[in-house]
Amino acid sequence: MGEYLKETSVFQTYIVGIIILIIFYIIKRPRIAANEPPLVPYTIPILGHTYNYLFNTQKFLKECKEQYGECFSVYVFGYVVTVVSRDSLSEVLINREVFELDIFEILPFNMIFENVGDFGKVAHINAKLAREKISAKIEVCTPVIRKYIVEGIDKWIGDCKEPKEFRSIWSLTNNIIALPVANIMVGEEAASHEDVTKSLGDFAFDIGPLGAIPPVFSFIHPKLHEFVITLPLRFGWNPVARHRKIIINQIKPVIEKRIKEKKTLGKDYKPYVIKDEFDALEYYMSQPDFDYSKLHYYVDALFVLTFGAIGTTSGAVTNGLFDMAGRPDCFNELYEEAMMIDKECNGSIGFADVQKMKKLDSFVKEVLRHSDDTLKRLHKVISESYTFSNGYTVPKGRRINLYVNDALKSKDFYGDDADEFKPFRFVNENSPATKVDRNYVVFGGGKHACPGRFFAIHEAKIIFHKLILRYNIKTKSGKIENKTYLGPSTLPPRGSLIFENRK
Template structure:
């Protein structure tokens, strides 16, 4: 163990306020921080299990189904089969929903307009196309449902505002304390479940009725609720309250792992773009050319041609500046890495992102510098995983929704860059906000101004 000077509190202050320095010290003495040398092994073997964060991030206290391993497997299967595999079919709907959000959240900027991004504008922008895909085009028109999707993760985070100081006694003590409100009936996210249930029930009932009447002539809508109705694990003949609870819980788990993360990444990418005027013309010209080719209606082929924007997004994700990955892994049995280091059973393994994303072997003598066209020059797309790029994990534990997330970010940025000049209030690169080892986008706001057509 790394020695410390403060009794009881131990390393808490160092961890919260200088996580990178603390982990460098840990790396020299404790084999629980997986850096550039061994992280890929953690993600590529069954010995390590994801979601070892249940002590510090007890989502299972809200969604009971997460206590069962098969729930996560079903979610991964759904994302792969019903979203990732059908991306081309969703492209037109995604850009349509983005334009609705852009007009609503930003609108006309004849005069420069400061948009305070901390207000969750981009959560709503991401939530609208996600709602379209999850619950269909009819329900996604309901602003209350879009708001429920956008606010869900933010409200869940309010349960977790207590820093993990009590973990010095035992991690489970911290878990018990932060979940006390839930056990006493305070649940800030239940209102969102009620909103979704109220809008979902009549639509599901109508679909079941249409199926019964039309038979083979029934034309199934393309969305996740239709996929679930036809899935052996989630299908039904009657829409009961229990069934609605089950479906809503399943959908909101997808919301947690999609909208919050994607909106943070897109917001950060916009700040990265806005603070680098030397890149504006080059990336804008690519978007103009593609817009002319597709006459304003993007297809998957056109999105694939956004090679400069894709490379820029990849670099923004690489330099997001979180010191570690959000979700650690638990070692299920003693494991010896190829370099000879051994981790005992039960040990939590944290992915040291900065050691991976800022390693000099891959990114040169100044790996912390922003390399906008590194991906383009090395044929690495933003959604492609490799041992030097762990934004979406690696191996069998890689995020199955990464293709959808990157497409969303690219479509959103494409539309925004085409329509607006975007810059930071200071005219410089804004610093990200750090809380312990995790990073969040800046909060200074972005200035939008209409482009001359």
Template sequence: MSILSTLVVGLCILAIFYRINKFRDRKYEEPPLVYYKYPIIGHTWDYCTNIDEFLSKCRKEYGEIFSIYVFGTDITVVGKELGHEVFNSKNASSSAAFEDRVPVARILGLPPNYLNFAAEIAKNVFIGQMHLFIVKTQQSLYRDIDELIGDCDEPKIIQNPRQVLFMIVSRTVTNILVGDKLGHDKDLVDIFMNFGNEFNKLMRIPEYLGFIHPWFFQQSIIRFGGKNIEKIQKNVIDKIRPDIEERLKQERKYGDGLKPPVDCIQFLLNQPGVDKENIDYMWISGQLLAITFVAISTTVTTINNFLLDLASRPEYLDSLLEEQEQINPNNDRIMDLDQISKMKRLDSFLKESLRLSGNILSLIHRVIGPELKFSNGYQVPKGSLIRIYLKNVHHDNEIYGPDSNEFYGYRHLEKESPASKVSRDFLQFGMGQHACPGRNFAVNEIKMFASILIKKYNITIATKSGMRPPNFVINGISFPNPEPLIFEKRVKVWDKNYNLKLDNEN
């Protein structure tokens, strides 16, 4: 027998013993494990080929909470009735589970609780100083939209909208991360954008090595996927080091008389315990990159989905444009937060896009306490993984009516339910202590972006059908299809007596 054959047999035996030990350790009243035929493989085939159909069938047969066995790991699936108990439990950690899936801390040299600190950055910089960034953000969006999309006097097909969106959002976010001086550095903008692309690649890597043991999968991410990220981090350090040295020089010279910049770098430099005589550039660059994924990648995905929904439903364009004119009758290029908050129709359309284009199974948590006990009596032991069955929440007829699977852009009007509000009925941004801390900034940024596009262009799907293509799903996570979009200069044609109430149709 060859060495390779021996190794394969040995790894299979190891996987079987690992699985047997998992069954021996079931000491709690755990949720039912969905039946499967094939050892080791478990439910992985059904999970990968059609996760939507698979989970729907499991829920009908096993109820609100059940466990599945995929990629060598038990995962407890929780739906609408018990999902909020996971978010509100101190014994469940989303950051610990996320680090298991994509070991960012180990790749970037950050402490294990880096996501908690990233949340502090979002609260204190992106949200706490949002009023200062509103003008700069809109100026940046106008400039970059003009440059990358253009006037479109003749219809213009953008073959890869996601890449254009990445460039625009990256430029906007980079300014908040590193300030005005470095924010205009095209190379640094490209570096942050490339990090977002590399991170997305890591998120899409199948977990096949988990059949042997989860450790093998994590090591493959670190060894292969992490190499490019390490290069990116080094490039970030090379870019920010001179700027930080100049900031510290000015601080020593002028002391309290110096007005410091408002950006993420300055927030990091002002943290207690930072040795300004011996700056830890690995830590600062790592924190900037950790923020980048949330601030750029997820925002781009949301805008991409929003544009696909808008381009395939032209009946909403005039109504949304009319709202812009009512709020901003002088057509000022720069709007304030109060005006942005009054975009109720736009907000409702965005929330509907988030609801229907969101993930099927997401928001993974790991049990870090002795156990997580649910109100129905089931217990999930320490170390277990839990994922939220989001589609079960966001497509529920009891919550959203008998047409819950249909897109209706104004479904959320007059319901005091803005896109940034988290609740048991809307979990796109999480909930409780695990809710996304930067969601208010993200929603405002998307509304500013969408407002400019609605005023400037008619946007349509490039295919003959004009229908929105379905998203593709990897490991329960939904990604928009790379569908080309047509942008054409907008000509205002609506009737001032336009009926604001649209029919609930696709």
């Protein structure tokens, strides 16, 4: 009798579990209106397309587009995502009043940068700074970039009379790029402290793991995933806190010194500048509503700015080094151009000399085109709804993901060899790496395209130029290294590079 009751209890438990799963499935089953992009059918209840989205991304999305057209929706991690391809992608990028970049879906920036508050205001200030005081003044900044890139190469790579193997290439390039960026952002006085440049360079890597946590709890409710990944922050652990303390300790006396001089000298005060241009600290201090008591706010704003200025550029340079090292013919041709330009400028390259690097510019653009991110820039519909030019309508709150690889590898635009890496594809095409269009969306599009792209490309070309002249670089494997795939995104290859002095 006891055994019978035990088996009955187990059976009842199974029944209750099945009922709960059925109810959960009914509640979570996506509902698509008649005029919305078609929802791709799926066979696994609850999970939907999540497996293919994570582990078979490129093939899965390519097949979806071939079968369902320009716009389609998939069901991943418990919510519907509409994927827009090449012809509709630009509509998302240019209509900011409808589509908002969903940065909080990727990382809890509002809790990480707890002193910012109004991200819209900070984004506006930083965009203006990047556009008017950095990208527009690259010629002024070039000597600083060149000086500190050379210093960084000497420090972190150095003399390679005997071949040296370097394993953490992304970390290596990040350290080098952090030097010129730090000097331009906080000025040479504050950046002379090694811990300042290290913090500005490292903090993006420190917060990165938070964004790498898959939103598995979103199957239950999206807010639950947000709650789980922010638990460490809620209990006082913030990966930015240590870096914030370092930056404040070093820039506080610099700012106090400048404030004192402003009060003492009045109209005779001369801003601290890089030649004729403000550094970022001076720019923040020049704002009409600058308030020294809110120093934490400006430091967090600085971190938001450098988050993109250092980490993304160093990632692109790392990809480029592997692309170059695995293609000896390409490397040799870039070396010939570098030698010619170096001879013309007697080793002291300026803005005009960088502009002459046509082959290198084409190479950099091809590196960026082959980032191999399948999807990028998650957006959210913030208006009541939006109807694309193809007739499909997406409702308010819908997540929109951009099928960037469909644009970057478009055979209609780039030809039948669009999937092939051709380093000098753009040499005679009047198509520099900074130029955005509907098929080259690395930096976004329209008037909202990344304002710092001119500085980033300029800096990347200088570091490539210096490395090409100084070293022979090859992959340890002797082959072209593959990137690391994380679902629809990629990270630079994890292999080793061998550096050796040029004879």
